[in-house]
Every structure is written in C-alpha cells, then in structure tokens.
Amino acid sequence: MTDVATQSVRDGRRAGFAMLVGLALGMVAANSPLADIYAIVHHLPLRVGAGTWAIESPLIEWINQGLLTVFxxxxxxxxNHELTRGALSEPGAAMLPASAALGGMIVPAAIYFGLNAGDTVALRGWAIPIATDIVLVLGVLSLFSGRVDPAVIAFATAAAIFDDLGAVAIIALFYGELHQLWPLWMVAGGLAGLILLNRTRWPSLVPYLAFxxxxxxxxxxxxxxxxxxxxIVGFSLPLSSLPSKTVAAAERRISPFALLLVVPLFTFFNGGVVLDFVPADPQARSVAIGIAMALIVGKPLGILAGTLLALRLGIGTLPHGTSMRDAIGVALLAGIGFTMSLFIIGADFDVTPIARTAKLAVVSSSAVAALLGLIAFKIR
Known part of the structure; x- marks a missing residue:
C-alpha cells in the first residue's frame, strides 16, 4: 500500500473513532441528567467584535460556522492537492469519480423529492442526503487495511471529495438569507483578493488566510x-507556487486539529438527539423516511449509475486493481452521510422536532450503510 493510502487509512481510523466518540457522548449528554446543562451550553450566547462589526451567536453556531471552517x-x-498533484491530476482521471459523485447526488435528491412532494417544509431538506462523509468512509475502509487495494481507497476518496464539493456549492447557492447588502462588499473583496493572489501565484500562505x-x-x-x-481558501491555493514544505507542514498541523478536535466537537453538539421515543408527527416522519431511502438506497444506486454511465461512454475507467465488486462496496459506503448532512439539517430546520428526527435518521441510516459496506467488502 502506498504511503499516501496508508496515511489516509490511518487518519480515517483515528478520526472516525473520534467522531463516533463525540456522537456517543452527545447522545449520552442529551439523554441523561446532564441534558439541561448540555442544552444551556449548546445555546450559550457568544459575541465577538464591537458595534456594527460584532457577530453574536450561540455556541453551536460558532462551532458550525467557525470551527468547522477549519475542516x-x-x-x-x-x-486541490488531488486535482493538481495527486490521483486526479492525470487527464481524465477525475471523470469516473466525478460522474459517480454526480449520480450519487442526483438520485438521492430525486428520491427525497419524490417522497416529500407537495410538502414545502419537508422539501427544504432535499440536500441532506447528497454528501458522503469521507472521514467515516475511510474509517470503515481502515478495518480492511492491507486487504483493500490503494486504488479502491483513491476511488472512494475522490468520489467523496466531489460529493463534498457539490454539497459546498449547494450550501453556498441555496442556504442562508441575505439580511444586509454591505457585507456583500466583504464577500466580493475576499473573493477578489483570493483570485488575485492565485493568478499572481503569491508564494506565501498568510495573505490567503487574511482574505x-x-x-x-x-x-x-x-x-x-x-x-x-x-x-474556497483551500481550493484557491496555488500549490505549485507555494513551497511544498510549507503546504505539508500546514496540512500536518491542521489535519489533527480538524479531524480529532473540530469534527468530534461538531458531532458532540449536533448529534445529541433526545431519544424520547414519542411518535414523530407525519411531517417529521416523512423527512426521516426520505433521508433513509435516499442514503441507503438512492446513494448506492446513484454512485453505480454514474460509474456505469462513465464506463459506457468511455470517459472513465476503473482504477487499475479494482473491479465492479469494489465499486459496489464503495457505493454502499457512500450512504454514510454524516458531517455534511448534520450541517445541512441545522441550516434547514434549526432546532425543531423535525431536526431531531432528521438527525436520528441520518445517524441510523449511516450505520446501516456502513454495515452494508462492511458486508460487501467482507464477501468480495
């Protein structure tokens, strides 16, 4: 197994375990005598800045929109690295995972739409099942360390990356409400600065972080x-112009912080669902069914459809050393939608009974997808 693949598996094992610990602790806190304290800390108001430049939000928002920025x-x-220097840098190498990821976004969204047609509130959750949690997928694949070809890991990682990029684009286009016009000048200035730095191949990391x-x-x-x-910042860096040691050092420092602290904190505060076992209202139940069907059924079907389409059109080939059995295993694992899904639930439904039911649906459906993927790789 290559050094890159070995490192990816090792990181996935550690980060996946940390994420699950965060989720478990959040569930325990929300369903124990600590529930009131958990809720108070969850919504603890924090204010940063002064006057019109101040931002005041509860702690959960600082985690979701602040700390999660690092992730x-x-x-x-x-x-950026994969597209410029890694497994996707060769001409046409990105077409197969990109096509698979596109199918893996379209089909789950279509299933969710079909199951919630006519309900404008429930339809707000259409993007919940579109993203794959790359951390947990690598965590599951780490259980087969030494028995899974590095090409399988590369394919799974690439498809998940394109999934995440699609989710980021959807969040940017469809989520959030414009309350004031003047902050748009800040957005325009930040984007313009990043584009200028990228075009001039500025060799220092600091200005990119500032913009x-x-x-x-x-x-x-x-x-x-x-x-x-x-x-956007990570994707804007001209890696060929930055000293490779600088980029490698930055990634080594950021990766443990993001994967072993930020993501577990995120799951701790976003995954604490109250298990009161009270039957959900029809609207919440419809959302949950839509999420479950989209992740468990729609995601694998979409991934496989996108893969087969790319192979039929001749625009992509399976990586050397992999087979359609491997693609089926990856497709099943792609139903693990966690970090992005919980993030989108917060943007869709805030703190409501629908949100609690949706989170439970994501957690349980992701567990089923992980189990199916484990079985597929076990019998391959």
Missing amino acids: FFLIGLHT GCILWAGFVLSGVEGAIAGA
Whole structure:
C-alpha cells in the first residue's frame, strides 16, 4: 500500500473513532441528567467584535460556522492537492469519480423529492442526503487495511471529495438569507483578493488566510453559511507556487486539529438527539423516511449509475486493481452521510422536532450503510 493510502487509512481510523466518540457522548449528554446543562451550553450566547462589526451567536453556531471552517479548509486543500498533484491530476482521471459523485447526488435528491412532494417544509431538506462523509468512509475502509487495494481507497476518496464539493456549492447557492447588502462588499473583496493572489501565484500562505477571514466574515454577516469560506481558501491555493514544505507542514498541523478536535466537537453538539421515543408527527416522519431511502438506497444506486454511465461512454475507467465488486462496496459506503448532512439539517430546520428526527435518521441510516459496506467488502 502506498504511503499516501496508508496515511489516509490511518487518519480515517483515528478520526472516525473520534467522531463516533463525540456522537456517543452527545447522545449520552442529551439523554441523561446532564441534558439541561448540555442544552444551556449548546445555546450559550457568544459575541465577538464591537458595534456594527460584532457577530453574536450561540455556541453551536460558532462551532458550525467557525470551527468547522477549519475542516472545510482541509477538504478544499485536499481536493486541490488531488486535482493538481495527486490521483486526479492525470487527464481524465477525475471523470469516473466525478460522474459517480454526480449520480450519487442526483438520485438521492430525486428520491427525497419524490417522497416529500407537495410538502414545502419537508422539501427544504432535499440536500441532506447528497454528501458522503469521507472521514467515516475511510474509517470503515481502515478495518480492511492491507486487504483493500490503494486504488479502491483513491476511488472512494475522490468520489467523496466531489460529493463534498457539490454539497459546498449547494450550501453556498441555496442556504442562508441575505439580511444586509454591505457585507456583500466583504464577500466580493475576499473573493477578489483570493483570485488575485492565485493568478499572481503569491508564494506565501498568510495573505490567503487574511482574505479568507474577510470572506468568512462577509458570509456570516450576509446570512450565508460561513464555513464554506474555508473550502474556497483551500481550493484557491496555488500549490505549485507555494513551497511544498510549507503546504505539508500546514496540512500536518491542521489535519489533527480538524479531524480529532473540530469534527468530534461538531458531532458532540449536533448529534445529541433526545431519544424520547414519542411518535414523530407525519411531517417529521416523512423527512426521516426520505433521508433513509435516499442514503441507503438512492446513494448506492446513484454512485453505480454514474460509474456505469462513465464506463459506457468511455470517459472513465476503473482504477487499475479494482473491479465492479469494489465499486459496489464503495457505493454502499457512500450512504454514510454524516458531517455534511448534520450541517445541512441545522441550516434547514434549526432546532425543531423535525431536526431531531432528521438527525436520528441520518445517524441510523449511516450505520446501516456502513454495515452494508462492511458486508460487501467482507464477501468480495
């Protein structure tokens, strides 16, 4: 197994375990005598800045739009690296996972739409099942360390990356409400600065981060999800012009913080669902069924449809050393929608009974998808 694949598996094992611990602790806190304290801390108001430049939000928002920015930056940086220097840098190498990811977004969304047609509130959750959680997928694949070809890991990672990019684009286009116009100037300035730095191949990381902070503040103040600024900054870096040691050092420092602290904190505060076992109202039940069917059935069908389409059209080939059995296993694992799904639930339904039911549906459906993927790789 290559060094890159080995590192990906190792990171996936550790981060996946940390994420599940965060989720378990959140569930325990929300369903124990600590529930009141958990709720108080969850919504603890925090204010940063002064006057009209101040941002005041509960702690959960600072985690979802502040700390999670670091995780999104890691996604953008990893995608940038794969497209410029990694497994997707060769001409046509990205077509198969891109086609698979596109199918894996369209089919689940279509299933969710079909099951919730006519309900305008429930339809707000159409994007919940479109993204794959790359951390947990790598965590599951780590259980087969040494028995899974590195090409399978590369294919699964690439498809998940394109999924995440699609989710980031959808969040940017369809989520958030514009409350004021002047923050748009900050967004425009941040984007312009990043584009200028990229075009001039500026060799220092600091200016990118500075303009990224401006972009992040503009997103938050204009009502757009601020965390996506991280992905934009990571994707804007001209890796060929930056010293490779600088990029590698930055990634080594950021990765443990993002995967072992930020994401577990996110799951702890977003995954604490109250298990009161009270029957959900029809609207919440419809949302849950839509999510479950989209993740467990729609995601694998979409991934396989996109893969077969690319193979039939001749625009992509399976990586050397992989087969359609491997593609089926990856497609089943793609139903693990977690971090992005919980993030979108918060943007869709805030703190409501529908949100609680939707989170439970994501957690349980992701568990089923992981089990099916484990079985598929076990018998391959």
